[in-house]
Amino acid sequence: xxxxxxxxxxxxxxxxxxxxxxxxxxxxxGMAILWGEPGEGKSTTVAFACNTLDGIFLRANTCWxxxxxxxxxxxxxxxxxxxxxxPMVESAVKALSERPRPIFIDEADYLFKHADMLxxxxxxxDVTGSPVVLIGxxxxxxxxxxxxxxxxxxxxxxxxxxxxxxxxxxLADTLCEAKVSDDLLEHVHTAARKNIGRMVTGLARIEQxxxxxxxxxxxxxxxxxxxxxxxQPRFAKRRA
Amino acid sequence: xPGIKGMTxxxxxxxxxxxxxWRSMRILxxxxxxxxxxxxxxxxxxxxxxxxxxxVHGYVTxxxxxxxxxxxxxxxxxxxxxxxxxxxxxxxxxGRPLGEPCIKNxxxxxx
Numbered sequence: 519x520x521x522x523x524x525x526x527x528x529x530x531x532x533x534x535x536x537x538x539x540x541x542x543x544x545x546x547x548g549m550a551i552l553w554g555e556p557g558e559g560k561s562t563t564v565a566f567a568c569n570t571l572d573g574i575f576l577r578a579n580t581c582w583x584x585x586x587x588x589x590x591x592x593x594x595x596x597x598x599x600x601x602x603x604x605p606m607v608e609s610a611v612k613a614l615s616e617r618p619r620p621i622f623i624d625e626a627d628y629l630f631k632h633a634d635m636l637x638x639x640x641x642x643x644d645v646t647g648s649p650v651v652l653i654g655x656x657x658x659x660x661x662x663x664x665x666x667x668x669x670x671x672x673x674x675x676x677x678x679x680x681x682x683x684x685x686x687x688x689l690a691d692t693l694c695e696a697k698v699s700d701d702l703l704e705h706v707h708t709a710a711r712k713n714i715g716r717m718v719t720g721l722a723r724i725e726q727x728x729x730x731x732x733x734x735x736x737x738x739x740x741x742x743x744x745x746x747x748x749x750q751p752r753f754a755k756r757r758a
Numbered sequence: 759x760p761g762i763k764g765m766t767x768x769x770x771x772x773x774x775x776x777x778x779x780w781r782s783m784r785i786l787x788x789x790x791x792x793x794x795x796x797x798x799x800x801x802x803x804x805x806x807x808x809x810x811x812x813x814v815h816g817y818v819t820x821x822x823x824x825x826x827x828x829x830x831x832x833x834x835x836x837x838x839x840x841x842x843x844x845x846x847x848x849x850x851x852x853g854r855p856l857g858e859p860c861i862k863n864x865x866x867x868x869x
Contacts, residue, residue: 521795562786562796569799748831
């Protein structure tokens with residue numbers, strides 16, 4: 519398997535959204551939301567985007583307060599951590615004004631526990647103009663929508679959903695060292711239930727099968743009914 | 759710490775592939791070598807070398823439930839010691855550069 523990043527529609531949409539935020543014209547707001555089910559590749563994409571765009575990554579947690587959020591931001595910016603909020607906001611504003619960097623906040627649902635945290639984040643964003651990307655689940659996107667003052671600043675709404683057959687082809691061409699025929703790819707796509715992680719496992723098995731049998735292209739006929747994944751067996755109930 | 763008196767460890771460089779690998783580790787927390795290659799843009803050998811060094815000095819540990827020889831399944835790794843946005847240049851425990859074996863770990867193994 520190759521170690522390249524497969525540019526699926528989800529990934530391209532997200533990167534384009536963040537780039538649009540960084541290069542936005544004056545007067546356009548610069549906040550984005552990313553949401554999706556677990557296992558759709560959100561973390562991998564965010565890590566890739568963070569590395570490509572030199573972003574700041576923060577992971578919220580249930581114990582977060584405005585002070586701890588600012589402390590985490592200070593650590594990421596390489597600034598000293600203070601015990602009070604005001605000097606930390608000033609330092610963050612100074613650092614981000616000098617060098618604007620996108621801020622990615624994972625598990626952003628927790629920001630809604632304290633209204634102050636949203637206000638602090640909004641203040642930093644308003645002064646510096648650094649793009650802010652909030653990452654969470656679907657319920658979180660609904661919560662944001664219900665907060666008009668905050669939702670007004672969000673211009674990019676990106677949802678990570680299951681991959682389609684075109685993305686499956688991109689994935690196979692990027693990662694798999696053996697060629698996969700269209701009918702076999704459709705079989706993998708259906709069996710994996712559009713989940714990108716399961717598709718990678720299936721493609722790895724196909725690649726090994728192709729290499730062992732010296733096949734240029736692995737077709738559905740050659741693959742037959744071999745197992746694609748490492749699922750646990752399903753035991754039927756024993757009859758009495 | 760070995761070296762000339764008053765000597766300090768070189769600061770890690772920003773914007774390098776190692777920096778990207780470290781950032782990916784901090785974001786993903788649990789990862790495989792393939793995940794790090796994909797997200798950081800570094801080559802497999804570079805990632806392996808860096809991960810091995812971090813593992814020797816106790817920054818990264820292996821996760822269980824790994825069966826070798828299964829295609830598409832890689833050994834899971836976990837970041838256990840997050841020291842901030844800059845990757846370690848010297849081990850915090852023994853003070854030696856990451857490329858050298860960790861004395862503290864060896865002492866613990868002997869005991």
